[in-house]
Structures are given as C-alpha cells and as structure tokens.
Amino acid sequence: MSAITRGEVAHLARLARLALDDDELDHYAAQLDVILQSVARVTEVAADDIPPTSHPVPLVNVYRDDEVRPSLAQSEALAAAPAVEDGRFRVPRILDEE
Amino acid sequence: MTDPIPFDQALQAFEPVIGLEVHVELGTNTKMFCGCPTGFGAEPNTQTCPVCLGLPGSLPVANAQAIESIIRIGLALNCDIAEWCRMSRKNYFYPDMPKDYQVSQYDEPICVDGHLDITVPTDDGPVEVRIDIERVHMEEDTGKLTHAGGDTGRIHGADYSLVDYNRAGIPLVEIVTKPVVGTGRLAPAVARAYVAELRDIMRALGVSDVKMEEGSLRCDANVSLNRPGDPWGTRSETKNVNSLRSVERAVRAEIERQAGVLDGGERVVQETRHFHEDTGVTTPGRSKEHAEDYRYFPEPDLVPIAPSREWVEELRATLPERPSVRRARLAAEWGIGDFEMATLVNAGVLDLVEATVAAGVAPDAARKWWSGEFTRVANERDVDPADLPVTPADIGRVEELIASGALNDKLARQVFEGVLAGEGTPDEVVAARGLAVVSDDSALLAAIDAALAEQPDVAEKIRSGKVQAAGAIVGAVMKATRGQADAGKVRALLLERLGVSDA
Numbered sequence: 361m362s363a364i365t366r367g368e369v370a371h372l373a374r375l376a377r378l379a380l381d382d383d384e385l386d387h388y389a390a391q392l393d394v395i396l397q398s399v400a401r402v403t404e405v406a407a408d409d410i411p412p413t414s415h416p417v418p419l420v421n422v423y424r425d426d427e428v429r430p431s432l433a434q435s436e437a438l439a440a441a442p443a444v445e446d447g448r449f450r451v452p453r454i455l456d457e458e
Numbered sequence: 459m460t461d462p463i464p465f466d467q468a469l470q471a472f473e474p475v476i477g478l479e480v481h482v483e484l485g486t487n488t489k490m491f492c493g494c495p496t497g498f499g500a501e502p503n504t505q506t507c508p509v510c511l512g513l514p515g516s517l518p519v520a521n522a523q524a525i526e527s528i529i530r531i532g533l534a535l536n537c538d539i540a541e542w543c544r545m546s547r548k549n550y551f552y553p554d555m556p557k558d559y560q561v562s563q564y565d566e567p568i569c570v571d572g573h574l575d576i577t578v579p580t581d582d583g584p585v586e587v588r589i590d591i592e593r594v595h596m597e598e599d600t601g602k603l604t605h606a607g608g609d610t611g612r613i614h615g616a617d618y619s620l621v622d623y624n625r626a627g628i629p630l631v632e633i634v635t636k637p638v639v640g641t642g643r644l645a646p647a648v649a650r651a652y653v654a655e656l657r658d659i660m661r662a663l664g665v666s667d668v669k670m671e672e673g674s675l676r677c678d679a680n681v682s683l684n685r686p687g688d689p690w691g692t693r694s695e696t697k698n699v700n701s702l703r704s705v706e707r708a709v710r711a712e713i714e715r716q717a718g719v720l721d722g723g724e725r726v727v728q729e730t731r732h733f734h735e736d737t738g739v740t741t742p743g744r745s746k747e748h749a750e751d752y753r754y755f756p757e758p759d760l761v762p763i764a765p766s767r768e769w770v771e772e773l774r775a776t777l778p779e780r781p782s783v784r785r786a787r788l789a790a791e792w793g794i795g796d797f798e799m800a801t802l803v804n805a806g807v808l809d810l811v812e813a814t815v816a817a818g819v820a821p822d823a824a825r826k827w828w829s830g831e832f833t834r835v836a837n838e839r840d841v842d843p844a845d846l847p848v849t850p851a852d853i854g855r856v857e858e859l860i861a862s863g864a865l866n867d868k869l870a871r872q873v874f875e876g877v878l879a880g881e882g883t884p885d886e887v888v889a890a891r892g893l894a895v896v897s898d899d900s901a902l903l904a905a906i907d908a909a910l911a912e913q914p915d916v917a918e919k920i921r922s923g924k925v926q927a928a929g930a931i932v933g934a935v936m937k938a939t940r941g942q943a944d945a946g947k948v949r950a951l952l953l954e955r956l957g958v959s960d961a
Contacts, residue, residue, distance in 0.1 A: 414544060414756035420764040423522035426486050429493030429507070437503045437511060437623070447502040448604065448620035451553040455613055 363396035364389060377442070460722035465710055466643070468683075468717030474645040475690050476709060477680035478589075480633045480656055483599055483673070484527050485666045489627035490598045491518030491561065491760070498672055502622035510627035512557030518759055520545075524596065524629035525568075526773060527665040529765055531631055532569025532594045533774050534659050540568050542764045545596070545757040550750070553621055554600035562597035564754040568763060569594035574659075577782060578644055578651045585644065589652050590636040601626040631665075637690070645681075645713065650706035653677050657702075658781035670700050677705050681712040683720060691716070692726040696740050698733050708733040711740055788812060792821035805833045807843050810850070817850035819857050827853055831871065835878055848877050855884045868941040869893045896943045899951065902935065905943075906952050909934035921956050928952055 369389040373380045380388065406412075431437075434447050443450035463471075489496060492509035508516035532539055543566035547559040572591035577584045602625050607617025633656065641648045657675055660668045668675040682693035694716070699708045711733070716726050730743040779787075788808070789799045792815070802808045807828040814824035828843065836843040856873055859865040865873065865888070876887030888894065896902060909931045910917040919927040928949055935948045953959065 414758060415761060417761075419761045420542070422519060422761045423525060424493070424519040426488050426521050426523035427493060428488050428495045431494045431505050431507050432511075434501060434503045437506045440513075445606075445620055448622050449503070449553070449556075451619050451621060453607075453616060453618055454553065454603075454605075455616070 362389075362393045363400065364392050377440075460718040460724060462711075462714035463717040463721055465714055468713050469643045471685065471721065472683040472691075472713075472717050473639075473642065473686055474709075474713050475682045475684070475693070476638045476641070476645050476649055477693070478635045478638075478649060478652060479678040479680070479695075480653060481599075481676045481678075482531070482631045482633065482656075482660055482666045482668065483675070484524050484629040484631060485664075485674075486521055486523045486527070486629055488521055490521050490524055490596070490629040491627060492516075494627065496628050498674075500624055502624060505624040506626070510556075511623060512555075518561065518757075520760060520763070521629060525763060525765070527629075527663070528568055528594060528596050528631050529770060530663050530773050530777065531633070531660070531665060532572065533770070534663055534777055534780075535569070535572040535574055535591050535594060535633070537569035537572030537591060537594055539765055539770050540566065540570065540763075541767075542566075542762055543568050544762045545760045546754045547757050548597075549753045553619065554603055555626060556601070556621075556623055560598060560600065561757055561760070562754075563595035567593040567595035568765075574652065574655060576648070576651045576655045578647050580644060580647065587638075587641060587644075587648055587651075589638060589648075592634045592636045594631060594633045597630050597632060599625050599628040599630040646706040646709040649679060649709045650702050653705050654702050655782065662778045662781045662784075664778075670702070673700075676700070679705060679709050679712070681709055681716065682726070683713065683716045691720070692728050694726060694729055694731050694740070695746070696731045696733050697743070700735065704733060704735055707738050708740060711738055715740065792825070794821075794825070798825070801829055805829050805843065807833060810843060814850040814853050817854045819850070819854050823857055824850075824853065827874070831874060832878075846878060847880055848874065852877055852884050859884065859888070863944065864888075864894060866895055866941070866944060869895065894942065896939050902939075902943060902948060902951055903955065905935045905938045906931065906948065906955055908938065910955075917956070920952075920958060923958060925953065925958060 366385055366389045369385055369392060370380070373385070373388075438444045438447070438449065441449050462468075486496060488494060489505075489510055492507050494505045494507050494510055496505070509518050529539055543563065545561050546564040546566075548562045548564070549559040551558065569591075570593050572594070574589045574591060576587055576589060578587055601621050601623040603613075604620045604622070605611055605613050605616035606620060608615035613619070635652070638645070638648060653675075657668045657670075660666045660675070666674055670676070677699045679696045679699055680693045681696065682691040684691045694712060696708045696712055699705050712731070719726050727742070727745065729745045731740040732743050733740050778784075785799055785803065785808070789795065799808075802811055802825065805828070810832075811821070811824045811828050814828065815821050832843055832846055832848065836846055839846075852874075856865065856870050859873075860867070860870055872891065872893055873884050873887050876882070876891055877884060881887050881890060912934065913930060916927050916930050920931070931952055932945055932948050935952075936943055936945055
C-alpha cells in the first residue's frame with residue numbers, strides 16, 4: 361500500500377500553487393511514496409536511546425557579515441502573489457465571523 | 459462583568475505576580491537571515507528577498523552582528539551563554555510570516571539564568587529590586603498587517619488584510635523574566651523601572667535604537683493575582699504597551715480589573731489582552747485557555763550556534779559601564795541631584811553634556827546650554843539634540859569668549875543662533891554678525907549721555923543719591939547698544955559720570 365495517494369499529491373500541489381499535469385502527478389506521487397516509506401523505515405529502527413538528528417553534518421557557527429545586499433523590487437516581490445493591493449500582499453479574511 | 463476595584467483596595471486583598479516579556483529589534487544593517495536592509499518607514503515590500511519571503515530554494519544564513527549583539531545583551535543581564543544551541547521553527551497559521559513559521563528558539567535559548575538589579579523610585583525613597591531573567595533568545599520579527607474592509611481597522615470584522623513583509627526577518631531579541639513576586643503595591647512601578655533600565659542598557663550597548671513608539675522595543679506584561687497564602691492565580695498577558703508610562707498603567711489596570719473579577723467570585727480567563735493608551739484599560743484578545751501547538755522543531759537550514767568561550771569573554775570585555783552606575787558617577791562629579799540628572803537624561807543630552815565637559819567646559823555651563831537653548835531648538839526642529847550642528851568644541855570656544863569678556867550671555871546666545879543656523883564656527887559668527895561686547899568707553903559714554911538727556915528726572919534722582927534708579931539708564935544704554943555692552947561696566951561708568959558712588 362502506498363504512503364501517499366495521487367489525490368493527496370494533487371491537493372498538496374494546489375496548496376503550494378503548483379500546476380501539475382497528469383503525468384507529473386503520477387511521477388511525483390511515486391517519488392514522494394518512496395521518500396515517505398524510507399522515513400517510515402527510519403522511525404521503525406530509531407529506538408528511544410537514539411537522539412533525533414537535526415543536522416546530519418557536524419557544522420556550527422555559519423554566519424554572514426552584516427552587509428546590505430540588494431532586495432527585490434516591489435513588483436518582483438509581489439509578482440507571484442495571487443492578489444495585491446497598494447504594494448502589499450492581499451490575503452483572505454483572517455478571522456471568521458463569530 | 460464586574461467592575462475594577464481601586465488599586466489600594468485591590469492590594470489589601472491580593473498579591474500580584476508579574477512577568478515581563480520584552481522584544482528588542484536589533485539595530486543591525488541587515489535582517490537576521492538575509493542581506494535585506496532594515497530601515498524603518500520604507501515603501502511596503504521593498505526590503506524583501508527570496509529568503510525573507512520564504513521562496514522555494516532559498517537558504518537563510520545567520521547575521522554575525524546579531525549573534526554578537528544578543529550575546530552582549532545576555533552578558534549585560536548576567537546570563538550564562540549557551541555553549542551550543544539551535545534555532546527552531548515555530549509553526550503557525552497567520553499571514554504575518556510568509557513561510558508559515560517564525561524562526562525562533564524553543565528549548566535551547568542562547569542566554570539563560572540572568573538577573574538585573576533595578577532601582578525603583580517610591581514615595582519613601584528608592585528601593586532596590588532584583589529581577590531574575592529566565593531567558594534571552596533570538597528570533598525574527600514578523601511582517602506588518604493592515605486590516606481592510608471593517609470600520610475599525612482591526613482584525614475583527616475585516617474583509618481582508620494587506621501584508622508588508624519589510625519587517626519580516628529583522629532580528630528580534632526576546633527577554634523573558636522569571637515571575638516577579640513580593641513587590642505588592644510597587645508592582646506597576648517595578649515593571650516600568652525594569653523596562654526603563656533595559657532600554658538604557660540596550661542603548662548603552664548600542665544594539666538597538668529602542669524606540670517604543672516605532673516598535674523597536676515592545677513589552678508584554680503578564681499579571682496574576684492571588685490571595686495571601688494561596689497559589690498563584692491565572693495570568694493575563696497584556697500587549698500593545700507602547701511607552702514606559704503605559705507599562706506602569708497597564709500593570710495597574712490589570713491589577714484593578716482582576717481584583718474586581720476575583721472579588722466578584724468569578725475567575726480570571728487566561729488570555730491575551732490589549733492595552734488602550736487613550737482610556738487606560740485593557741480589553742480581551744485571543745484566548746490562551748488552550749495552549750497552541752506550534753510544532754516546534756530544530757531549524758534544519760541553520761547550523762547550531764556554538765559561541766567559543768574565548769569569544770564570549772572578548773565580548774564581555776566590551777560591555778559598557780551600566781547606565782545607572784554611570785549616571786550616579788556623573789551626578790557626583792558634576793555636583794547635581796537626581797532631578798537635574800533626570801532632566802538631562804529625558805532631554806537626551808547626557809552624552810552631549812559629558813562630551814562638552816570633556817572638552818573643558820564647566821559642568822554647569824555645559825548643562826545650561828544643552829538642557830536649555832539646544833533642547834529648545836532641537837524640539838523646534840524635531841531632531842535629536844546630537845544632530846544639531848553644534849559641537850562641544852564650539853561651546854568651549856563661546857565659554858572662553860565669555861570668560862575673557864568678549865561676549866556676554868546675551869551675545870553668546872546670538873553666536874549659537876548663528877552656529878545653529880549653519881553660519882560657521884563661533885568665531886566666524888562673531889565676525890560676520892559683528893558681535894562683540896562694546897567696551898570702548900567713549901562709545902559707551904556717548905550712549906550714557908544720550909540716555910541721561912532723555913530721562914532728566916532719573917538723572918536727577920541718581921545725582922541726589924538714589925543709586926537704585928541707575929537701572930533705568932543702564933537698561934536704556936543696553937538697548938541702544940543692542941545688548942553689546944557689559945551692563946556692569948555701563949553702570950560703573952554712569953555712576954562715575956554723575957559723581958556718585960555705589961552705596
């Protein structure tokens with residue numbers, strides 16, 4: 361049995377605003393299934409005495425200097441937004457009517 | 459709905475426990491995890507990039523300056539600095555972060571277990587209180603929402619919202635106290651004194667401009683009440699406290715409100731409340747009865763922070779003198795009291811007075827210029843006194859000219875008027891405006907004779923020995939010379955002219 365259905369992948373794609381055609385949905389559904397099954401196998405063998413790994417590479421203290429780099433133009437920042445008003449991202453009502 | 463109980467009455471029945479969460483926006487040039495600028499007031503969404511917009515494929519990298527700043531803050535608050543800690547993702551559904559999570563710290567804050575000793579002014583004199591610091595952690599600020607379509611501009615009743623992500627990702631330091639108990643009726647003043655001291659320390663460290671009105675220092679006040687001997691009560695968390703005065707008022711208002719609720723036999727609801735500056739009351743916001751699950755997990759895109767002990771000690775050596783200690787030292791050096799010191803601090807001229815004294819000016823004169831003339835001009839121009847075009851060296855030069863008799867106080871003001879108008883150095887202004895005390899006796903005697911001729915009755919009075927009448931003639935001469943004479947000298951010449959001696 362697969363860990364993720366084609367319908368779930370389609371739903372995820374819609375949430376992420378990715379336009380996937382039928383072939384792509386089949387392709388990614390199969391790939392995501394492999395990934396999820398692999399993760400499931402890890403959780404099977406990870407006993408309580410094994411600390412969760414947050415960072416696979418033993419690297420610390422990676423910083424950047426406090427130097428300004430160019431930002432996106434407002435039009436670029438808003439380019440992928442579904443709705444825009446007054447130079448701002450327009451989002452649906454946050455609180456439902458009570 | 460129960461009515462609040464007056465403060466004094468509330469304190470007879472209940473003991474308050476307070477806790478303060480202070481957010482400080484760091485004054486770095488760039489954001490926490492990307493190189494976008496952090497200036498206040500830019501056009502919306504002009505200070506964003508793929509990292510702070512959470513676009514796919516972007517990777518955050520921590521700002522070295524921000525990490526250094528938070529360690530210095532932790533050290534100034536007597537905290538232990540973690541040898542190893544991680545950032546975490548705090549997941550939630552709210553559009554103020556484009557990523558749907560805020561990078562923060564959860565169970566591994568970078569600074570822990572500190573304390574701050576503060577002095578609280580009371581009617582019975584200053585009281586020392588130790589505030590224990592639970593943690594100081596690093597996170598990123600959120601974007602700014604504007605709610606549209608309702609009548610009030612508030613989230614309730616809005617049809618939709620607009621988001622500006624310029625602020626999203628600016629480094630934010632959260633400083634959390636342990637519960638402060640046993641302060642009783644002083645609780646509101648303690649809260650205020652603590653935030654004021656924190657603000658001073660941040661300013662002295664140079665890590666933030668700590669402007670409460672612009673939100674670069676924000677305070678949430680937790681308050682609960684219990685009857686003596688009972689366990690602590692349920693707390694509320696008051697937000698939107700945007701000035702030191704509001705910190706004190708908000709804590710007081712919550713004590714009065716909760717006392718009313720408890721006294722009426724009801725229970726305090728665990729919730730977020732909003733303080734209203736205009737009415738001085740708090741109103742309910744989000745309920746916190748059900749703990750939200752933020753599904754914290756270690757941020758996989760950022761490697762752990764492991765400050766070396768050597769670096770921590772280097773940073774410890776950069777800590778400035780604590781502001782309250784410095785104020786006490788300078789007050790003693792300058793021979794002034796708490797009130798005079800508070801005047802300088804509130805006017806924002808303490809550093810300037812110190813620099814002026816260091817330039818060789820007497821403390822009294824340095825204070826006089828900065829807290830008088832210059833503060834007034836700075837207010838008129840709506841600028842910081844430090845940004846006025848006048849330097850400690852200018853003040854030193856003018857004071858020299860006064861001491862040598864070349865200028866009097868009135869002329870000195872005119873010199874500074876010119877300096878502040880950008881007319882050049884004090885000497886250039888003196889030359890250009892022709893400002894100099896008239897000390898030429900013949901010019902003064904001519905002016906005196908003219909004044910005596912105009913007021914013959916006054917002249918007669920003085921001749922007959924009524925020396926106190928001389929003021930009218932001196933005044934006329936000062937007026938005639940447009941203030942450019944030395945009044946003492948005019949008086950002496952006048953009495954000599956009339957052949958009377960000063961009684």
